Amino acid sequence: MSRSTAGVTSRTAQSILRWTREREPEMLALLERLVRINSHTANKAGTDAVGAVLREVMTGLGFVVQAVPQAEVGDHLVARCPGARKLPPGQRQVLFCGHMDTVFPPGGGFEAFVNEGDRVTGPGVIDMKGGLVAGIYALAALDAHGLLDGMPVAFVFNSDEETGSYHSRDLIMAEAARSAFAFVFECSGPGGETTTGRKGKTTLHVRATGRAGHAGNLGQAKPSAVLELAHKTIALEALNDAARGVSVNVGLVAGGVGPNTVAPHAEATVECRYRTEADGQALVRAALDIAARPCVPGTGVQVEVVPGRPPMEPGPGNRRLLEHVMSAGRELDVPVAEDYRGGVSDANYIAHVGTPVLDGLGPGGERDHSPEEYMITGTLASRAALAAVAARRIWDAMAREGRVCGAEQA
Numbered sequence: 496m497s498r499s500t501a502g503v504t505s506r507t508a509q510s511i512l513r514w515t516r517e518r519e520p521e522m523l524a525l526l527e528r529l530v531r532i533n534s535h536t537a538n539k540a541g542t543d544a545v546g547a548v549l550r551e552v553m554t555g556l557g558f559v560v561q562a563v564p565q566a567e568v569g570d571h572l573v574a575r576c577p578g579a580r581k582l583p584p585g586q587r588q589v590l591f592c593g594h595m596d597t598v599f600p601p602g603g604g605f606e607a608f609v610n611e612g613d614r615v616t617g618p619g620v621i622d623m624k625g626g627l628v629a630g631i632y633a634l635a636a637l638d639a640h641g642l643l644d645g646m647p648v649a650f651v652f653n654s655d656e657e658t659g660s661y662h663s664r665d666l667i668m669a670e671a672a673r674s675a676f677a678f679v680f681e682c683s684g685p686g687g688e689t690t691t692g693r694k695g696k697t698t699l700h701v702r703a704t705g706r707a708g709h710a711g712n713l714g715q716a717k718p719s720a721v722l723e724l725a726h727k728t729i730a731l732e733a734l735n736d737a738a739r740g741v742s743v744n745v746g747l748v749a750g751g752v753g754p755n756t757v758a759p760h761a762e763a764t765v766e767c768r769y770r771t772e773a774d775g776q777a778l779v780r781a782a783l784d785i786a787a788r789p790c791v792p793g794t795g796v797q798v799e800v801v802p803g804r805p806p807m808e809p810g811p812g813n814r815r816l817l818e819h820v821m822s823a824g825r826e827l828d829v830p831v832a833e834d835y836r837g838g839v840s841d842a843n844y845i846a847h848v849g850t851p852v853l854d855g856l857g858p859g860g861e862r863d864h865s866p867e868e869y870m871i872t873g874t875l876a877s878r879a880a881l882a883a884v885a886a887r888r889i890w891d892a893m894a895r896e897g898r899v900c901g902a903e904q905a
Contacts, residue, residue: 502888505826508884509826511883514880522875523872526615531608534569534596535597536598541601542595546572550572550574556638559574560574561575572651574649576647578645579647589647589676590671590674591677591678592670595627610872614869614871616868618868621861621870622681622682622868630857632883633886675898676812676890678854682857684859684861687830687832687859689831690854690855692807693835694742700799701731701745703723707757710755711755720794723789723796726790734778739769740774768837786798810851813853820856820881
């Protein structure tokens, strides 16, 4: 790795952009190589094969790659540049983060990589193998310009984001706690939308119990679990509050034995999303209160609370990062817009430990999680340059303020 202390001048920023654009063909070649390996979350062998490619690429950049073995999903990887391998006490690093897994199972019919010039279609081109390529080439561009030395970077590649990152969240939060700031390379929108906040998510499993009996022989008493669950469904849906950004969805319901039998059991899976941790806690309390008050005599309700990702609240630290990204975008003529998303990502976990984080640093595109998923080709190189310029400038600004050598963060 080469050395420089000049920082990212305007002239250097333009050079970085030219450098990434000149390497667009090799960036697309790496993307195609990754996309043509099926890495559905449950496909450990496939995700490990993606990891082998990333290990090869990151090692070629001078990074040391550590595998974090997993039994059920692909092994996670942590790639560190030399400066991040042995951080002095109190020294912080820069964290890049992206996931290797996709939602598409093997043999699902959406396995091609189609380059149509202005757009590329394929499983994971934006969610988020394109983001991995953008993050890697951001680091390569910094290294080529002598700007990576002196900025300790760790890049976490995890394998289970699409199913909640339950195997990798502790790793991500531990690395985030050591970091001055973080970039997550989920896709940007077509207009350069970059994410400063995301909703949190909690899942509720609601189980109603009643007493079976012949439906034709009952009098007034009818302890139907299905009926009780219907009351609970109405009460839970009433917790929706668009003004506060609170959403509650009773999305999956099952129960009963047959049409001639009073239902002895019924259950529902409910997804709750919210902007703040306080609203999430209030939702859980409200759901438990609803469950504690049966409407149908002879029935009961239990609620299992399954914590998901905490909210990524768009605080001042995140917005300060965005200011640097927007400034770099204006200089490079790369569109950047602030975005708040209802969906969750690993940025939620990073924010949970108090580390400033931006998401949506990956290439632009749309229709992820569908067979029409596509990437806007030109954004692969431009977003890599944007991330490179912004990351180094943020690091330099934090260093000047003394924010990379102690507990204080932006």
